[in-house]
Amino acid sequence: MDVKIYDKLAKRYDLATKIVSFGIEELWRRMFAKEIKKHIKNGILIDVASATGEMAKALDFDRMYLIEPSAEMVRVIVEKFQKLGFKKEDFEVVFEESPHIRMKKGQKEIIIIQDTAENVKIEEKADLITAFMALRNFDDLEKGMENLKKSLKPGGYFAIVEMVKSDSLFAKLILWYMNKILPLIAGMMLGMKEEYKLLGKSIDTLKEDEIIKNLKGFGIVKKQKLIFPIATLIIAKKDDG
Template identity: 75%
Template sequence: MMDVKIYDKLARRYDLATKIVSFGIEELWRWMFIRKIKKFIKNGVMIDVASATGEMSKTGFNKIYFIEPSSEMVKIMVEKFKKDGFIEEKFEVQFQERPYIKLKKGKKEYIIIQNTAENFSIDEKADLITSFMGLRNFDNLQKGMENLTRHLKEGGYFAIVEMVKNDSLIAKLIMWYMNKIVPLIAGIMLGMKEEYKLLGKSIVSLNEENILKNLKGYKILEKQKLIFPVATLIIARKNG
């Protein structure tokens, strides 16, 4: 799994690097995404897939499962939550061979699972699944989305933000920036030019139809381009 190794290397500087190379736009997208989600659902059980450093905790949901295969990202996520006052709790039963980490703070419970979208399994169904810039990293989009759908309640929401292929001029410019300029910045800042070149390539690997094809059995409630036409936001309801 190419991506996971890169993300392992990136983990410690991920939040800062993302802010710099996206000029804060990613944060704006996340803010818009969460605002949109809250129009449909305010709280409940949430699964966040491809969590990286756990920034989607900003939804404020009380119970969140974070699914993230990079052990380094998991480490950073746990450190971040602990700094925020979360306390680690022991599971009474260690029911999987994969590390599950449970953190609590007041009414809030976070469970961090080091696994992929395709292979994780939990014994609870969610009211909301979120994937922020996550889908393109799946090894197998169909398998990942099927597994996620299995973990969603009937009537539950699947909320996605993803960068997608696009032919407009502005999209081409952004792709040029991501493929040529970002690796240069990453090379100077992080010594990770090659890694960012690969990440740039992964962005053009998905198009909107791919995503929609895997949302059969869902009703699409929202579909919009986020400011620049390279990112798409989709909110869908299962069997809705």
């Protein structure tokens, strides 16, 4: 993943995402959060590739680790949660060699760690790991998922929404839009035509079977397409043993 792209996009990320996806990604996020709450309502959350923190905001667990490699995205997360009443600690510390920021609001706590899925180390075990539109940005999918799974409690959940390659006609039309039309829109809006060309390419290289293969030691409790066949929701539960 080229972090510089997300550094450049950070301040306009939420608005740009709404416009270029026609609001569909926000709908997917709401559907995702609603489905997760059927299985687990609270606890310790690790949200990977958090971008501006919208997934964590939607779930609102009592203790949340937000993993995000882009320094500019981290700044946006901090600003967003400060507006929600969270107070930032007066200092930053080193947590397993990755800078992190701790924020609190009453009994709720957020730890924002600037790192990647492949390298992050979290000693505390989570009840839930979420990866919303995240896996395709991993530099090494197998390494990233294996590393994250170490931080999940037995019986905990790994919840994923991802855009994956599909052979359906409608999925091919969506991919055509992302490859041909979306970069033009992004070029006019953001001056990021070339960067958005990478989005379609990343989707075209990730398959649902590859995600499932990397969930060894988990049972799939939910798998469905989200409105459009290019997006897949997967919720898996880690074996108790």
